[in-house]
Amino acid sequence: MATIQDVAKMAGLSRTTVSRVINQHPYVTEEKKRLVSKAMKELNYVPNSSARRLRRQQTETIAVYVPRITNPFFSHLVEVMEKEAAKKGYQLILCQTSYKKEQERSFLELLKTKQVDGLILTSIENDWSEIEPYLAYGPIVVCNEYSDSAQVPLVFLDQIEGGYIGTKHLIEQGYTKLGYCTGDHKSSRVAHDRRIGFLKALNEAGLQMKDEWYFGGAYSVQDGKNTFETLRNLEDPPQALFTGSDEVAAGIVKAAGDAGWNVPQDLAVIGFDNQPLAELMELTTVEQPIESIASQAMGLMIESIKSKRASVRKEVILPLKMIQRSST
Amino acid sequence: MATIQDVAKMAGLSRTTVSRVINQHPYVTEEKKRLVSKAMKELNYVPNSSARRLRRQQTETIAVYVPRITNPFFSHLVEVMEKEAAKKGYQLILCQTSYKKEQERSFLELLKTKQVDGLILTSIENDWSEIEPYLAYGPIVVCNEYSDSAQVPLVFLDQIEGGYIGTKHLIEQGYTKLGYCTGDHKSSRVAHDRRIGFLKALNEAGLQMKDEWYFGGAYSVQDGKNTFETLRNLEDPPQALFTGSDEVAAGIVKAAGDAGWNVPQDLAVIGFDNQPLAELMELTTVEQPIESIASQAMGLMIESIKSKRASVRKEVILPLKMIQRSST
DNA sequence: TCTGATTATGAAAACGATTTCATGAATTCG
DNA sequence: CGAATTCATGAAATCGTTTTCATAATCAGA
Structure with missing residues (x-):
């Protein structure tokens, strides 16, 4: 697997210049750009994700917690969230808490060790006071569930x-x-x-x-x-x-x-x-307007990641609708 | 957020010694171990995931491709796979291809850029000849689908x-x-x-x-x-x-x-x-024995990641069973 | 013509962890 | 008793990318 060093060597340029071309930074002649692109193609080079993450301090990954993905309500939420995330270039890590506090806690470590940029909780197992300290490590958005004391965006239903x-x-x-x-x-x-x-x-x-x-x-x-x-x-x-x-x-x-x-x-x-x-x-x-709460939650998550501002409480409440059929 | 350097400084030791304690390597006195553990706790230190991934050349993450997570067949597969992965300390990235070739191709880049250690495909959109080159970047397991020419483990149903x-x-x-x-x-x-x-x-x-x-x-x-x-x-x-x-x-x-x-x-x-x-x-x-094929596929995936051996074809075929009810 | 700004390119540092190699002390074995 | 091995600890290198700072050439305006 080629590295940026290999591309630089083949192009007869420095790693800095290659990085400038990859990231479309200014001050590189068209000729040098051509050389770099040619070398990248010949070497079948793509940037290494781990090195990028370390240098940029970003993972472009979001963890979504659901109790069980086989529950159609949660699979529908996740379907929409994954699509929204993919549109913005983010990956979605699926975390099943199975309604267990310790399972939720172990997943919270993903934020602490910076394996993800943020978390979306669609159910809450632990007390908010146990979850709140993790806000120091990255943004958290709550979707579907609710908490009076949470100083985070919450998208939920009445x-x-x-x-x-x-x-x-x-x-x-x-x-x-x-x-x-x-x-x-x-x-x-x-x-x-x-x-x-x-x-x-x-x-x-x-x-x-x-x-x-x-x-x-x-x-x-x-x-x-x-x-x-x-x-x-x-x-x-x-x-x-x-x-x-x-x-x-x-x-x-x-x-x-x-x-x-x-x-x-x-x-x-x-x-x-x-x-x-x-x-x-x-x-x-x-x-329940599942598609709406899912896409708004993911939108708020990505906005929180990008803004790098302190977490603030924001409530988005959507109404529910009666559908009458034969069972009543 | 504390780094290993901060822990070393507080413990009055080198980063090497701290790393030895964290990773439980030999030749560290009990006294030094105590100092390191105390410093880690005081600083609320956890290792940075990006740095670890870069140095160890491992992500402990597996991507699972499904067409749509709302299809109960696929959500059931993913439920079992996520649980098996979590047991072994792996995270699962969910990729919805929506039955589209270009969506599948863009997700294949996750393997190439080393954002995941391996991939499980539960449906196949592109020709295998388009997918095969990605084996150079990491293992692929096929679950539920089938391909005559694929030199990978395949877990499927007759x-x-x-x-x-x-x-x-x-x-x-x-x-x-x-x-x-x-x-x-x-x-x-x-x-x-x-x-x-x-x-x-x-x-x-x-x-x-x-x-x-x-x-x-x-x-x-x-x-x-x-x-x-x-x-x-x-x-x-x-x-x-x-x-x-x-x-x-x-x-x-x-x-x-x-x-x-x-x-x-x-x-x-x-x-x-x-x-x-x-x-x-x-x-x-x-x-269809969904639970069985899901857990076997994830087992084979983790085995492939750990073994670092060249991919070989291996077929696991499971039988199906008729369930008769009133609709026939 | 001169000075300041812009353009073009590269070396070194940085991100944070783990491993390799070095050094010295202690122990073991022939 | 001396050589070899093991133990304990640390410095430097490594993983691969991006940014910062440095240097030199070119350009534009006074």
């Missing part, structure tokens, strides 16, 4: 509104016995806010929530099925269920159908995200 | 068998008018082999395939719906459809249902992958 409009919809459909189904992810402000919205809508309608109508630990299709098995064995099951994702809602609808229950007559179900699955399973769902 | 068993199943269910629905991805050996298997099963049963029963360009749920719209307007539509993914199959099933067609009476549909969607939509499907 989840209180999401919880509210979903629940209001169920109430407007005539349901009075409403269950709540969630991932039960302790660190998640998303889950917390949706529940606030859910309870607010219940309170406005003068409705009550029974403890046994709360279903936790549901992240996947299988979890949705398990939730239905728990629900069907209640003496007084809820008439409608608010869930945290289309997968979980689909699992519930499928298991209910298999058990001979009629959706929505015997059980109304509302999902979240409006993925292709939602249409296939005729799910009423709350649509 | 897609001729997959096409065959899926089609045989339809024939065994009594269907004689079989349609074929595919992504129509010209570079894909996967699609090519499945069609060979499909035709082989047809020929064995003495069945014929009409040109109008061939449906191309289908990758997504929406493409599946479009396929159904085309099919329903045929004078002599097929009784059964072999498709290339569960998404496409689900789109067809959904659109058929919406049009009042009965699945499988009016149209039998078979999918591929056995994703959660397949169970939700009651799809008969050909299951």
